[in-house]
Amino acid sequence: MTETAISCRDVSKIFGPDPAGHLARLKADPNTSSVGYVQAVRDVNLDIRRGEMLVVMGLSGSGKSTLVRCLSRLIEITGGSVSIEGQDIASLSETELIDLRRRKMGMVFQSFGLLPHRTVLDNVAFPLEMRGQDRRARYARAREVLDLVGLEGREAYFPRELSGGQQQRVGIARSLAIEPDIWFLDEPFSALDPLIRREMQDEFLRLKGLLNKTIIFITHDFDEALRLADRIAIMKDGRIEQCDTPDQIVLHPATDYVAKFTAEIDRARVVRAGALVHSLIPAPEGEAFASNRTIRDLARCLVAERREVIPVADADGKVIGGMNRQEALDVLLGDEK
Amino acid sequence: MTARAARGIGLAGLLLAIALGLALGKPVLPLGLIRPPEWLVQPFADWINAAFYFLQNDLGLMALTRAFSGVVEWLLDVTANLLYGKSRWPNIGPIPWVVIAATAFMAGYALKGWRLAALSGGTFVWIALMGQWKWAMETLSVIVVATPFSVFLGLALGVLAWRSPRFERILNPILNVAQSLPHFAYMVPVVVFIGVGPKAGAIVTIIFSVPPMIRMTLLGLKKVPEEVIEAGKMAGTTRWQLLSRVRIPTARAEILIGVNQVIMQCLAMVVLASFIGMPGLGQKLLQLLQALKIGLSVEIGVTIVLLAITLDRLSKAWAFRLPEHGEPSAMWLRRNRLLVIWIGLCAVGFMLARFAPYFHEVERNQALSVAGPIDAAMDQLIRLIAPLTAWLRWFLITWVLIPMRDAYLWLPFTAVLTLLAALGWAVGGLRSALICVSYFALIALSGWWDRAMVTVYMVSISVLIAAAIGLPLGIWAARSPARAERTLLICDTAQTFPSFIYLIPVIMLFGVNDVAVVAAVVVFAAVPIVRYTIEGLCNVPSELVEAAEMSGATRRQTLWNVRLPMALPTMLVGANQSVMFSLFMVIIAAFIGTQDLGQEMQRALSSTDVGKGMVLGFAIAFMGLMTDHLITRWSEGRKRALGV
Numbered sequence: 007m008t009e010t011a012i013s014c015r016d017v018s019k020i021f022g023p024d025p026a027g028h029l030a031r032l033k034a035d036p037n038t039s040s041v042g043y044v045q046a047v048r049d050v051n052l053d054i055r056r057g058e059m060l061v062v063m064g065l066s067g068s069g070k071s072t073l074v075r076c077l078s079r080l081i082e083i084t085g086g087s088v089s090i091e092g093q094d095i096a097s098l099s100e101t102e103l104i105d106l107r108r109r110k111m112g113m114v115f116q117s118f119g120l121l122p123h124r125t126v127l128d129n130v131a132f133p134l135e136m137r138g139q140d141r142r143a144r145y146a147r148a149r150e151v152l153d154l155v156g157l158e159g160r161e162a163y164f165p166r167e168l169s170g171g172q173q174q175r176v177g178i179a180r181s182l183a184i185e186p187d188i189w190f191l192d193e194p195f196s197a198l199d200p201l202i203r204r205e206m207q208d209e210f211l212r213l214k215g216l217l218n219k220t221i222i223f224i225t226h227d228f229d230e231a232l233r234l235a236d237r238i239a240i241m242k243d244g245r246i247e248q249c250d251t252p253d254q255i256v257l258h259p260a261t262d263y264v265a266k267f268t269a270e271i272d273r274a275r276v277v278r279a280g281a282l283v284h285s286l287i288p289a290p291e292g293e294a295f296a297s298n299r300t301i302r303d304l305a306r307c308l309v310a311e312r313r314e315v316i317p318v319a320d321a322d323g324k325v326i327g328g329m330n331r332q333e334a335l336d337v338l339l340g341d342e343k
Numbered sequence: 344m345t346a347r348a349a350r351g352i353g354l355a356g357l358l359l360a361i362a363l364g365l366a367l368g369k370p371v372l373p374l375g376l377i378r379p380p381e382w383l384v385q386p387f388a389d390w391i392n393a394a395f396y397f398l399q400n401d402l403g404l405m406a407l408t409r410a411f412s413g414v415v416e417w418l419l420d421v422t423a424n425l426l427y428g429k430s431r432w433p434n435i436g437p438i439p440w441v442v443i444a445a446t447a448f449m450a451g452y453a454l455k456g457w458r459l460a461a462l463s464g465g466t467f468v469w470i471a472l473m474g475q476w477k478w479a480m481e482t483l484s485v486i487v488v489a490t491p492f493s494v495f496l497g498l499a500l501g502v503l504a505w506r507s508p509r510f511e512r513i514l515n516p517i518l519n520v521a522q523s524l525p526h527f528a529y530m531v532p533v534v535v536f537i538g539v540g541p542k543a544g545a546i547v548t549i550i551f552s553v554p555p556m557i558r559m560t561l562l563g564l565k566k567v568p569e570e571v572i573e574a575g576k577m578a579g580t581t582r583w584q585l586l587s588r589v590r591i592p593t594a595r596a597e598i599l600i601g602v603n604q605v606i607m608q609c610l611a612m613v614v615l616a617s618f619i620g621m622p623g624l625g626q627k628l629l630q631l632l633q634a635l636k637i638g639l640s641v642e643i644g645v646t647i648v649l650l651a652i653t654l655d656r657l658s659k660a661w662a663f664r665l666p667e668h669g670e671p672s673a674m675w676l677r678r679n680r681l682l683v684i685w686i687g688l689c690a691v692g693f694m695l696a697r698f699a700p701y702f703h704e705v706e707r708n709q710a711l712s713v714a715g716p717i718d719a720a721m722d723q724l725i726r727l728i729a730p731l732t733a734w735l736r737w738f739l740i741t742w743v744l745i746p747m748r749d750a751y752l753w754l755p756f757t758a759v760l761t762l763l764a765a766l767g768w769a770v771g772g773l774r775s776a777l778i779c780v781s782y783f784a785l786i787a788l789s790g791w792w793d794r795a796m797v798t799v800y801m802v803s804i805s806v807l808i809a810a811a812i813g814l815p816l817g818i819w820a821a822r823s824p825a826r827a828e829r830t831l832l833i834c835d836t837a838q839t840f841p842s843f844i845y846l847i848p849v850i851m852l853f854g855v856n857d858v859a860v861v862a863a864v865v866v867f868a869a870v871p872i873v874r875y876t877i878e879g880l881c882n883v884p885s886e887l888v889e890a891a892e893m894s895g896a897t898r899r900q901t902l903w904n905v906r907l908p909m910a911l912p913t914m915l916v917g918a919n920q921s922v923m924f925s926l927f928m929v930i931i932a933a934f935i936g937t938q939d940l941g942q943e944m945q946r947a948l949s950s951t952d953v954g955k956g957m958v959l960g961f962a963i964a965f966m967g968l969m970t971d972h973l974i975t976r977w978s979e980g981r982k983r984a985l986g987v
C-alpha cells in the first residue's frame with residue numbers, strides 16, 4: 007500500500023498585509039520588492055507516501071513550522087494546493103476539517119502548546135475528549151501513554167509545575183494518545199535529554215513500523231534525522247532545496263546550499279553500501295556486503311579487505327553489483343575527490 | 344523631523360500669543376468673544392430628552408427595562424432574605440452572622456492563608472459587633488447580585504468585540520466615554536427608567552461596572568498563545584469548544600482581574616447609589632455626614648474600607664492563584680478537607696445561633712460603639728489644630744481659591760479655546776489641536792461654560808497641590824526598595840476605597856466648604872501621582888543609573904538628569920489618572936456645596952432631568968478625554984524620544 011498520503015502542489019505562504027495580491031504580483035514579475043512581506047513558504051512541491059517518515063530540516067526561520075501548519079491547515083495557504091489522501095483540504099468545510107483532525111491528524115508543537123489550566127492527565131485526554139470518548143476510557147488511555155513517556159506519578163500536576171522536557175513529553179503523550187494516521191512533529195524532542203530522546207525515537211520508529219503511520223518530523227539534529235528518516239527535505243528561505251534519501255543528499259547534493267548544509271556530517275554513517283554500487287562493474291566472486299549497511303558499519307571489513315572491487319548483495323542475498331573499495335575508503339576517511 | 348517639530352512649536356507659540364492677546368484685550372473684545380453668545384448655545388438637553396422620550400415610550404424600551412429590572416429585583420429579594428432576613432421568598436433567612444463570618448474566613452484561608460482569613464473573617468465580625476449588619480448586608484446584597492450580571496455582560500461583549508474587529512472599533516470610543524462619565528451621569532437615566540430604590544441602585548451598579556470587564560476579557564483573549572489555540576484546533580475542537588475550553592480558561596487570569604475590577608466598581612457605585620435611594624452603608628454615611636456626626640460616620644467609614652480591602656484581596660487572591668496539584672491518591676476527605684471544615688464551622692455557627700441569639704443577630708442595643716471616644720478625641724484634636732485649619736482655610740479661600748476661580752471665570756472663552764489649541768498643537772500637531780478645541784467647544788455650545796470653568800478651576804488647583812505633595816513623596820519613597828514597596832502597598836489599598844470615604848476626614852477637619860472639597864480631591868488625586876512616580880523611578884534601568892554614577896554624577900544630578908526624564912512617561916500616566924480621579928471626586932463632593940457642574944448634576948438628579956444630566960456628564964467626560972488625549976500623546980512622544 008504505497009499510495010500518497012499528502013501531496014503539495016506549488017504551496018506558498020506569504021505573511022503580510024495583502025498576501026494574495028503580493029503573490030500575484032510576484033508571479034507577474036519575480037523582481038517585485040517584498041518589503042513588508044515574509045515569504046515563509048515558496049512553491050513547495052512534495053509527495054509523502056503513506057507510511058513514510060519525512061524529516062524536514064533547515065535553519066531557523068526557513069519556514070519548516072509554517073510548512074507543517076500549511077499541511078494541517080492550521081493556517082490558510084496563499085497559493086497552491088494541499089491534498090490529504092487525495093482530498094484537497096482547502097475545499098473542506100469546517101465540520102469536515104474538524105472531523106479530519108479528530109480522526110486522522112496529530113501534532114506535537116515546538117513550544118508544546120499545553121493548556122495551562124488543565125492537569126497533565128486532562129491535557130493528554132483533551133483530544134480524546136473532543137472525540138467524544140467517555141471519561142473512564144480516555145483517562146485509562148491517557149495514563150497508558152503517560153507511562154510510556156515516563157511521566158507516571160505526574161498526572162495531577164499542572165504544566166507550569168513541570169520542567170521544559172517534562173512539558174514536552176506531555177505534548178508528545180497528547181499526540182500519542184490518539185495514534186493519528188498522519189503525524190506532524192515540530193521539533194518534538196528538542197528539550198529532552200539524550201537518553202529519553204533515544205527512547206522516544208525508538209518508540210516512534212516502532213509505531214511507524216507497526217501501524218504504517220505517516221510522519222512529518224522537524225528537527226535541527228542531523229543524527230536524529232539519519233536515524234529516523236526515509237527521506238530528508240532541506241529548506242532554505244521557504245523553498246525546499248532538496249528532498250531525497252539521506253545518502254543521496256550526502257552524495258549528490260542538489261545545490262551548493264545543501265552541500266554546505268551537509269558538509270559537517272560524517273558521510274560514512276550515512277552512505278550505505280548500496281549507494282556505491284556500480285552495476286556495470288562485473289561482480290566478483292566471494293563474500294558479499296549487505297547493501298543496507300553503512301560504510302561505517304563495514305569499516306573493519308573494508309580495512310581488512312584485499313579485493314579492489316567488492317560484491318554487494320541486496321536483502322535477499324542476491325548480488326546486485328560491485329563496489330569500489332577505494333571509493334568506499336574515501337567516504338570512510340572523509341577524503342573528497 | 345526636527346524642522347517639523349520646530350515649526351509645530353512655532354505655530355503653538357503663535358497660538359499662545361493670540362490667546363494672551365485675547366485675554367489681555369478683554370476690555371475691548373466684543374461680548375460675543377468673551378462669553379459664548381446665546382445664539383451659539385444649542386439645546387442639547389432637549390434633544391437628549393426627546394431621544395429618551397422616544398426610547399422610553401415609542402420604542403417600548405420601558406417594557407424591556409421593566410422586565411430586566413423585574414429579574415434583578417427578584418434576585419435582590421432572594422439575597423436580601425438570605426443576608427438580612429427581608430420577608431421574601433425563600434423565607435429562610437437571615438443566615439446568622441457567625442455563619443457568614445466563618446464562610447468569609449474559610450474563603451480567605453482557602454485562597455491565600457491565615458492572614459487573608461483573619462482579614463476577611465475579622466471584617467464580618469467587626470460589622471456584626473458594631474451593629475451595622477443590616478446596612479452592610481444591604482450593600483453586599485447588591486454587589487452579590489450585580490457582579491454576576493456585569494461579569495456575564497462584560498464577558499459576552501468582550502467575546503463579541505474579540506470576534507469582530509468592527510464591533511471593537513465601535514465599542515472602543517464608547518468605552519472611553521463611558522469610563523470618563525462621572526457616576527452621577529449614570530444615575531439620571533436609570534432613575535428615569537427604573538425610579539429610585541434598591542432596584543435602581545443595583546441596575547446603575549451593573550451598568551457602571553461592565554466596561555472594565557469588557558476591556559479585560561478582550562485583553563485576555565488576545566493574549567492567549569497561538570500554539571495553545573493551534574493545539575486545541577488540532578485536537579478537533581469546534582469553535583464553541585475552542586472558545587469555552589481553550590481560549591477562556593487560558594485567559595483566566597485577565598478575566599478574573601476583570602472580575603476584581605467589577606467588584607470594586609460595584610462597591611464604589613453602590614455606596615454612591617445612596618443618592619438615588621439605595622439603602623445600606625452609603626445611605627447611612629450620607630445621612631451621618633450631613634448631620635456632621637463624625638464619630639458614627641468614622642465607624643461606617645471603617646466598615647466600608649474594611650469591606651473594600653477584603654473584597655479586593657479575596658478577588659485578587661483568586662485571580663493570581665496559580666493552579667497547584669493535589670495529592671491524587673489521597674482519600675476524598677483529605678482532598679476536600681477545607682470543604683469539610685467549612686461545613687463543620689457552618690453547622691457550629693447555626694447551632695450557636697440557635698441557642699444564643701447574639702450569634703444570630705446583634706441587636707442595636709447590644710452593639711459596640713467607638714463613636715463616643717472618637718468624637719471626644721476628634722474634639723480634642725480639632726480644638727488643638729483649629730487655629731491652623733482656620734488659618735489654612737482663610738488663606739486658601741482668600742488668597743488662592745477665590746482669586747483663581749475669578750481668574751478662570753474672567754478669561755474670555757475664546758482665549759481658553761485658543762490656549763487649548765496651542766497646547767494641542769505643541770503636543771500633537773493639528774490633529775491634537777482640533778481634538779482639544781472640539782471637546783471644549785462642545786462644552787461652550789452646551790451653555791454650561793461658567794460652571795465648567797469652576798470645575799476646571801477646582802480640578803486644576805487640586806491636581807497642582809496633589810502633584811506638589813505627591814511628587815516629593817514619590818521621589819522620597821523610591822529611594823529605598825523596601826520603602827517603595829510599602830508605599831505602593833498603601834497606595835494600592837487607598838485606591839480600592841470608594842471615593843466617598845475620602846470625604847469623612849476632610850469634613851472632619853475643614854467643615855463643609857470649598858476647602859474641604861479641594862482637600863478631598865487633593866488626597867484622592869495624590870495617590871496615583873505617588874504611585875506612578877515610584878513605579879517610574881524604580882523601573883529606570885539600573886545600567887543607566889550606574890553609568891551616570893560612574894561618570895561622577897551626584898545623587899541629585901542623577902535624579903534630575905537621568906531618573907526623572909526616564910520616569911516621565913510613567914509619571915504622566917499617573918498625572919492622567921490623577922486628573923480623572925479629581926474630576927470624579929469634584930462631582931461627588933458637590934453635595935458638600937460647590938457651584939460647579941457637580942452641583943447642577945445633583946439638581947438634574949433630583950429633578951430627574953435626563954437631558955441636563957447627560958449633557959453635564961458629557962461635559963465632564965469631554966474634559967477628561969481631552970486631558971487623556973493630551974497626556975497620552977505627550978507621553979508617547981517622550982517614550983519615542985527616549986527610545987523605550
Ligand SMILES: Nc1ncnc2c1ncn2[C@@H]1O[C@H](COP(=O)(O)OP(=O)(O)OP(=O)(O)O)[C@@H](O)[C@H]1O
Nearest residue numbers: 021044046064065066067068069070071072073116
Ligand atoms: N504568524 C506570522 N506572521 C508573520 N510572519 C511569520 C508568522 N509565522 C512565521 N512567520 C515568519 O515566517 C518565517 C518562517 O517561520 P517558521 O516558524 O516557519 O520558521 P522555522 O523554520 O520553524 O524556524 P525555527 O527552526 O526557529 O522553528 C520566519 O521568517 C517568520 O518570521
Ligand SMILES: [Mg+2]
Nearest residue numbers: 070071116192
Ligand atoms: Mg519552527
